[in-house]
Amino acid sequence: MNDVKANELAIDGQRFWSTVMRSAEIGPGVAGGLRRLALTEPDREVRDEFRGWCEAAGLEVTVDALGNMFARREGREPDLPPVLIGSHLDTQIAGGRFDGIVGVLAGLEIARTLNDHGVETRRPIEIVNWSNEEGARFGPPMSASAVFAGLQSLDWGLSRADADGVLFGEALKAIGYDGPAPVGGRDIDSYFELHIEQGPILDAERIPVGVVTGSYATRGFVVKVTGETSHAGPTPMAKRRNALVGAAMVAVGVNDIGWRYAPDGKSTVTRIDNWPNLIGIVPSQASLTVDMRHPDEAVVRKMAAEFEDVLADASKRANVDMRVAESWGYGAERFDADCVGLLRAAAQEIGAPYIDIVSQAGHDAFNLARMAPTAMIFCPCKDGITHNEAEDCADADVFPSVNVLLHAALRRANRA
Numbered sequence: 259m260n261d262v263k264a265n266e267l268a269i270d271g272q273r274f275w276s277t278v279m280r281s282a283e284i285g286p287g288v289a290g291g292l293r294r295l296a297l298t299e300p301d302r303e304v305r306d307e308f309r310g311w312c313e314a315a316g317l318e319v320t321v322d323a324l325g326n327m328f329a330r331r332e333g334r335e336p337d338l339p340p341v342l343i344g345s346h347l348d349t350q351i352a353g354g355r356f357d358g359i360v361g362v363l364a365g366l367e368i369a370r371t372l373n374d375h376g377v378e379t380r381r382p383i384e385i386v387n388w389s390n391e392e393g394a395r396f397g398p399p400m401s402a403s404a405v406f407a408g409l410q411s412l413d414w415g416l417s418r419a420d421a422d423g424v425l426f427g428e429a430l431k432a433i434g435y436d437g438p439a440p441v442g443g444r445d446i447d448s449y450f451e452l453h454i455e456q457g458p459i460l461d462a463e464r465i466p467v468g469v470v471t472g473s474y475a476t477r478g479f480v481v482k483v484t485g486e487t488s489h490a491g492p493t494p495m496a497k498r499r500n501a502l503v504g505a506a507m508v509a510v511g512v513n514d515i516g517w518r519y520a521p522d523g524k525s526t527v528t529r530i531d532n533w534p535n536l537i538g539i540v541p542s543q544a545s546l547t548v549d550m551r552h553p554d555e556a557v558v559r560k561m562a563a564e565f566e567d568v569l570a571d572a573s574k575r576a577n578v579d580m581r582v583a584e585s586w587g588y589g590a591e592r593f594d595a596d597c598v599g600l601l602r603a604a605a606q607e608i609g610a611p612y613i614d615i616v617s618q619a620g621h622d623a624f625n626l627a628r629m630a631p632t633a634m635i636f637c638p639c640k641d642g643i644t645h646n647e648a649e650d651c652a653d654a655d656v657f658p659s660v661n662v663l664l665h666a667a668l669r670r671a672n673r674a
């Protein structure tokens with residue numbers, strides 16, 4: 259049966275939400291959210307559960323060498339590249355129950371819905387769970403999709419290290435998700451990602467669907483600061499080479515850049531590590547992570563140039579050496595016009611109110627956009643609160659975007 263009318267095809271909201279709520283039991287945090295860091299035991303548990311759901315829906319699950327999971331619903335023409343739908347099941351250390359998760363499970367619900375109605379598609383549809391989207395354990399974020407998209411090497415992906423020095427590849431093996439499939443290197447028809455907005459706009463305006471047209475340009479840096487240990491008492495002020503002081507000056511300088519470009523510009527020091535971090539000794543090593551964003555790529559380049567000045571000034575004042583040990587970034591990606599158009603058309607067809615919106619957060623979709631036609635859709639989250647255990651979504655606020663995605667993906671998979 260392939261003649262289901264578009265307006266008759268809709269997800270089973272109750273089934274979808276009960277699946278989201280089952281995920282919310284795996285890796286509980288301390289305040290009602292989730293602590294499901296990449297490649298930990300809770301991550302393994304949710305992966306096992308997801309695999310079980312997919313197999314019960316008749317999907318064929320494959321896992322690649324970085325633990326990315328693909329659940330394939332075969333198409334009438336299996337040789338055509340698949341339409342990918344997905345997001346991530348890992349969370350921040352104090353994360354919410356919906357960030358990433360609704361996107362993966364929306365894909366599963368779409369497959370289940372197509373099964374219910376006996377709908378065949380011309381192209382295969384694959385539901386994907388990207389490993390380590392958050393970067394909360396292994397930096398940087400979105401590392402596994404970056405390798406899939408050919409932006410980084412497999413060795414780079416496997417050699418990411420956590421704070422204890424455990425390598426991504428070791429941790430992946432330990433949870434049994436070092437799969438046999440190669441990472442990327444195959445054609446993808448298109449990629450669709452549904453995600454909570456992680457901002458307040460949709461919730462405040464009571465609009466259930468945001469069609470994402472593009473993203474903020476982003477730059478990330480890891481700065482290593484090198485000073486020298488000495489006694490905190492007798493060492494004269496002029497002789498001190500305090501790495502922590504240098505790092506602190508950078509933190510303040512980076513924050514000032516954000517204020518100069520506010521409200522659109524944002525710049526943040528998210529993390530400082532300090533060694534030996536003991537009473538009585540001037541620290542000799544510090545490392546800090548910097549994040550800068552602005553909707554205009556040219557402006558974020560200016561912000562990055564000012565960041566260079568901050569480093570030079572701080573290293574002089576603190577009498578320490580500074581170097582950028584790692585950097586990453588993505589431009590103000592514009593999503594594929596055809597895929598974005600499909601989302602708008604689907605929203606109109608099923609009568610779901612929508613607005614165009616720009617993403618301020620990073621997503622695997624930005625990596626995929628470099629290799630295949632890509633689009634994203636946002637659903638509201640309460641007050642825009644996210645990366646926080648209080649993150650919350652009302653089920654009825656999420657259903658419209660899943661249905662929009664269902665119809666857009668169906669059209670894309672069936673196009674001539």
Ligand SMILES: [Zn+2]
Nearest residue numbers: 357358391453
């Ligand atoms: Zn996310």
